[in-house]
Amino acid sequence: MSALELCIEGIGFWAPGYPDWNAARAGLRDGTPADPAAPAKPSPAMLPPAERRRAPQPVLLACEVAAQACAASGHAPDSLASVFASTHGDLIITDYMCSTLASAPRELSPIRFHNSVHNAPAGYWTIAAHCHIASTSVSSWHASFATALFEAAVEACAENAPVLLVAYDTESTGPLLAVSPATSIFGVAMVVAPAAGRAPTLRLALRGEASEASLPVGLPSDLASLAAGNPMAAGALPLLFALAAGGKARLQLVAGLPGTLDVELDA
């Protein structure tokens, strides 16, 4: 499979104690620990105050990192196609829906129902950003980060336009913890654009073989525990670690069962 060549034009990041890419980069590169004084949850300024209070965690997280990545890239939020990815979707709402259906199905909340769709964060984002360009919402279980990055790259190269990738997972709860574990929240966003003559930051090629992906050696403990408690963090941190280090690197990301995304990085 021929490689897709892309430039990363902006990055957004949010995890407990690492409220943006600068903080995360310092953690990844220099081992700076999580900041205990950082906000406990993301609070994206682009959402109206009422929605900032009421919106589900994945919506807040996705809008926060998406807005950061757009700002870093210099692209207006209403000018970008987007790919939203989550391993599990909103497990807090899944738990609510299934509990309510088991006890009093007629009492299901209409707002929580429409927030239960996998593309709810994409819906809130396009509304807040006034963006009429196409958006998709995807999942590939534990391969969600790499397959969504690949999908964003495909869209960017096919349509010759920058694409906003937003990848996140939030906490699990109740009986779901045993089957869909996630104990922390993590989101990353990247604006990727076709290299089109520039020196590419990323060369991506997908192949249908088992991957030898693993967490990077030397990942600081706060970020290693994030990877252990969040499937999207586990998928994304190998790439983010290499990006924070800068320079050239080759790595593999889990992209399916079996599937490997080969990444050549020149950051």
Place this chain on the structure above:
Amino acid sequence: MPEPIRPIAITAHTAVSALGNGLAEHLASLRERRSGLRENDFTEEALACAIGRVDGLESRPLPEPYAAYECRNNRLAWAGLNADGFLATAREAIERHGADRVALLVATSTSSIGATEEAYARLDASEMPADLRRSEVHTPHSLGLFLERVLGTRGPCLTTATACSSSAKIFAKAERLIRLGLIDAAVLAGVDSLCGSVLFGFNSLELVAPQACRPFDARRCGISIGEAAGFALVERDGPARAPRLIGWGESSDAHHMSTPHPEGLGARLALEGALARAGIAAADVDYINLHGTATPKNDEVEGAVVAASFPESVRASSSKGWSGHTLGAAGILEAVITLLAIEHGFVPGTLNCEQPDALAAPRLALDNEAREIRIALSNSFGFGGSNCTLAFARGAGA
């Protein structure tokens, strides 16, 4: 405006829905105007509404090797995969192209949430019962995991979950992958199954009709929910007689999570994108399979967009009166219905519509009509303002 694309061939397709099992039964139901909707006999708690239920899934477990994926949604997928010999055709294509040159693009909104609902109904000391403690059926990617295991594809494998536009959007994804030379073929699957979440969820939004839905009827009052599995095999090239995907358009409403943009801005952008990529004008379109959910708002907005964009000679209809709204499977089920209309030269009418909306009336087919269809569109619009329009042609060079 986007550049025209090179059409891709649809070399096999099939569906299982309340209309029947496979193409012949779908065609017969459409021809005979036999609706698949029935009174709700699915939910334990009474809910007065009509549903489009696929019979017999309860007594058709998955073959033993696939037991880990056991759930209603994957049973429905298995039924679809085995209709019209699709599985054998797909395996032959995977063999011919090589497994790493074939993508598996699946689409669903419900995925196997029905299994999670069942686990919660049978909790044992706050834990899921042992038979349902299977991570593979509590993920949005359940359908993808199951089909990847059955088919053995090694190309990109991705679930698209954008509510009711999901299984239209996978056609666009396949075209982009083929255009970039990353794959030679893709298996497309859209499967959604009946479950409490969607029946009581849409009910909570007051969007479910008490009787069978009446798309574009002035007295319409909501949707009927159905279930379906639709499959398509798309390839870079195919026999001249194979229908083609000639265009697609995607957009976002950027208006509201669960009601359409009042002027249909997103719908119009999706339509314009599909026409531009197909390199055709609105006047070239013979038939439009409308989203036509039968909610007051969708049909009003969609009817106005079609009235503003197409001459009165175009024929348009909604097939939801047959199947119900199959949500994440609607895009591909209605693509299959559109391909039947193209192949057999007829416009399916709009079942249950007796007093058509004035705006939609001139273009809306109520009865079935015999008509040569060279080019047809299919609309799919979803929650979160996610829109997709697909354009199909009768064969190469149509």
